[in-house]
Amino acid sequence: MNNKRILYISVLVALASVLQITESLFPHPLPWLRLGLANMITLTSLVIFGFGIAVQIAVLRTILSSFLLGTFLSPGFFLSFSGALVSALVMGGIYSLGSIEKSNPSSHYLFGLSIIGVSILGAVSHNLTQLFVAYLFLIRHKGVFLTLPFLILAGVVTGYVVGYGANYLSKEVRKIVVEDGKK
Amino acid sequence: MLSRSDKILIFCLLSLACFLFMKPFFASVEVAQASIKVGNGPVETISLTMDRKFSIEGDKGKVVIEVKDGRVRVVESSCFQKICVNTGWINKPGQNIVCLPNKVLVTIEGKGSSKIDGMSY
Amino acid sequence: MGKIRAPIFILTVFLISGCGKKEYSKVGFLMDTVVEVKVCHKNKTEAEKAIDASMEEMRRVEEKMSRFLPESEVSKINKEALINNPEHSLSGDGWITVSDELSSVLGEAVYISDLTKGSFDITIYPLCRTWKFDGETVKVPDRREIVEKLKLVNYKNMIVENGRVKFAKRSMGIDLGGIAKGYAVDAAIRVLKEKNIKSAMVNAGGDIYVLGRKRGKPWRIGIRHPRKEGEILGIVELEDKAIVTSGDYERFFFSEGKRYHHILNPKTGYPADGCQSVTIVAEKATFADGLATGVFVLGPEEGMNLIENLKEVEGVIVNKEGEVSISSGLGSKIDYVK
Numbered sequence: 001m002n003n004k005r006i007l008y009i010s011v012l013v014a015l016a017s018v019l020q021i022t023e024s025l026f027p028h029p030l031p032w033l034r035l036g037l038a039n040m041i042t043l044t045s046l047v048i049f050g051f052g053i054a055v056q057i058a059v060l061r062t063i064l065s066s067f068l069l070g071t072f073l074s075p076g077f078f079l080s081f082s083g084a085l086v087s088a089l090v091m092g093g094i095y096s097l098g099s100i101e102k103s104n105p106s107s108h109y110l111f112g113l114s115i116i117g118v119s120i121l122g123a124v125s126h127n128l129t130q131l132f133v134a135y136l137f138l139i140r141h142k143g144v145f146l147t148l149p150f151l152i153l154a155g156v157v158t159g160y161v162v163g164y165g166a167n168y169l170s171k172e173v174r175k176i177v178v179e180d181g182k183k
Numbered sequence: 184m185l186s187r188s189d190k191i192l193i194f195c196l197l198s199l200a201c202f203l204f205m206k207p208f209f210a211s212v213e214v215a216q217a218s219i220k221v222g223n224g225p226v227e228t229i230s231l232t233m234d235r236k237f238s239i240e241g242d243k244g245k246v247v248i249e250v251k252d253g254r255v256r257v258v259e260s261s262c263f264q265k266i267c268v269n270t271g272w273i274n275k276p277g278q279n280i281v282c283l284p285n286k287v288l289v290t291i292e293g294k295g296s297s298k299i300d301g302m303s304y
Numbered sequence: 305m306g307k308i309r310a311p312i313f314i315l316t317v318f319l320i321s322g323c324g325k326k327e328y329s330k331v332g333f334l335m336d337t338v339v340e341v342k343v344c345h346k347n348k349t350e351a352e353k354a355i356d357a358s359m360e361e362m363r364r365v366e367e368k369m370s371r372f373l374p375e376s377e378v379s380k381i382n383k384e385a386l387i388n389n390p391e392h393s394l395s396g397d398g399w400i401t402v403s404d405e406l407s408s409v410l411g412e413a414v415y416i417s418d419l420t421k422g423s424f425d426i427t428i429y430p431l432c433r434t435w436k437f438d439g440e441t442v443k444v445p446d447r448r449e450i451v452e453k454l455k456l457v458n459y460k461n462m463i464v465e466n467g468r469v470k471f472a473k474r475s476m477g478i479d480l481g482g483i484a485k486g487y488a489v490d491a492a493i494r495v496l497k498e499k500n501i502k503s504a505m506v507n508a509g510g511d512i513y514v515l516g517r518k519r520g521k522p523w524r525i526g527i528r529h530p531r532k533e534g535e536i537l538g539i540v541e542l543e544d545k546a547i548v549t550s551g552d553y554e555r556f557f558f559s560e561g562k563r564y565h566h567i568l569n570p571k572t573g574y575p576a577d578g579c580q581s582v583t584i585v586a587e588k589a590t591f592a593d594g595l596a597t598g599v600f601v602l603g604p605e606e607g608m609n610l611i612e613n614l615k616e617v618e619g620v621i622v623n624k625e626g627e628v629s630i631s632s633g634l635g636s637k638i639d640y641v642k
Binding site (some may be wrong): 263288300 | 440
Binding site (some may be wrong): 111112114115116117120124128138149150152153155158160 | 185187196
């Protein structure tokens with residue numbers, strides 16, 4: 001991997017961490033309704049740098065954020081780590097399995113889903129993963145599954161928002177990377 | 184912006200959320216509880232989460248009930264045949280212990296598997 | 305495309321979840337057993353009132369027909385039968401007045417006695433008093449006493465006419481234990497119907513009547529396994545039917561390793577030993593109750609023959625070896641476990 005790449009990736013990890021930390025500083029009346037803004041970065045990296053890199057960025061930003069917040073290895077950390085990892089894998093999987101027009105990030109992927117569809121699936125799988133991890137390791141009470149409908153709804157809404165943002169973000173970042181590559 | 188597949192996906196997910204909202208799959212959310220009826224008195228509900236032993240007054244005298252590990256049983260009874268005591272531990276919804284001489288009925292609450300609506304015996 | 309489908313889908317999901325009928329039930333101690341009344345109804349107040357009324361009715365039936373309550377009509381009849389009885393003549397005095405309600409139950413009992421060739425016999429009262437199944441006695445009565453009392457047991461020595469009954473011998477009497485619970489269940493159902501209930505289950509110590517369907521599907525009633533505690537022999541799906549079981553495991557005591565249970569054979573004076581349990585499905589619980597008792601005493605072969613010959617009656621018999629036989633009409637409705 002060339003140095004430019006490492007640079008871009010580091011910046012993206014930093015950006016994602018900032019987004020995650022900032023988001024967590026906002027008051028959250030509904031704990032399951034997280035915007036997941038950092039996922040915008042995950043999606044963007046997926047489109048520009050591919051599956052592997054995107055997953056690494058997702059994992060790294062989770063760890064970095066938790067270092068900075070002082071929550072490393074806490075229950076919350078495991079929740080966000082597993083959620084970020086699984087959703088990155090899901091989004092990456094759909095992206096990789098589908099057909100891509102490299103020049104146009106907003107083209108259609110697997111099953112005709114656009115980047116928004118991918119983002120929604122990522123958000124929903126993020127929430128579901130967190131629910132399962134919480135059930136298995138934190139609250140062993142079947143009642144937690146009553147939040148399923150809300151988690152799915154939240155996933156659809158936030159996934160849409162994040163996907164929309166990622167669409168524009170990825171276009172801008174692509175411009176920068178391509179420009180840079182030409183130099 | 185939204186492709187056709189996206190719309191289908193959103194519709195499916197929202198329907199799923201609606202469905203799960205109407206019919207919670209994990210309806211066994213209820214806390215483990217048992218109901219106790221003595222004679223013509225009201226039904227008292229007790230939680231099975233705390234271990235304890237206590238006695239109640241039946242028609243013939245004392246009946247001692249024990250709760251342990253989410254299960255319940257009749258430990259001692261002032262009746263003659265002690266069928267209630269011999270029933271042992273119960274913990275599944277629908278199961279019950281009866282002491283007819285004392286007019287005591289202990290039933291595990293909850294829907295459980297509800298394979299049957301009633302038992303003929 | 306999507307605009308019409310979504311609301312229809314949501315509406316369908318709503319409808320599937322039960323139309324707003326909820327289940328209400330109450331449990332009580334009546335007739336020396338546990339009684340449960342379950343009702344499916346839209347309105348909570350109406351449902352609870354109906355349940356209370358039906359339980360009150362069962363209490364009224366018990367107060368009339370229990371031989372243990374000194375003020376009951378049955379006890380009064382038995383008392384009168386002691387003093388008001390010509391020993392050697394079937395004519396003239398000796399008539400005891402009975403209420404219409406009791407008259408009809410007595411008539412039904414005689415009918416069942418005829419059907420079961422005397423295996424069901426409510427004049428078994430003197431024998432019942434000798435064998436005390438009160439939950440405290442573990443003594444087998446003296447054989448001589450049993451033989452003596454047997455002489456007083458024969459339904460043919462009881463004459464039932466509208467509004468009155470007469471016994472041919474002194475010290476005869478009646479015990480409605482084999483039929484009164486069923487009658488109480490029928491009475492409770494009658495009250496529920498009067499209160500506009502369309503879906504209910506009345507369970508008096510295992511004597512059951514299911515009214516209507518439960519949320520669109522027939523009621524599922526399990527038959528208790530006669531030997532394995534807590535296990536089910538099979539599940540029967542029923543609507544508007546009575547199902548009653550007579551078993552040797554309900555009231556009994558052990559003496560010298562032998563089980564003595566409360567279903568006595570009116571001809572031998574001892575507990576009937578042909579069956580472990582008999583379940584009858586019929587149109588009325590009164591009939592099902594008496595018939596179950598009678599078939600239990602009649603035995604597995606003759607009993608099943610009788611069931612097959614009776615229209616609108618089905619049953620399950622577990623013989624003393626534990627072998628199960630199911631009547632031909634029940635096959636489709638029963639979910640046989642073993």
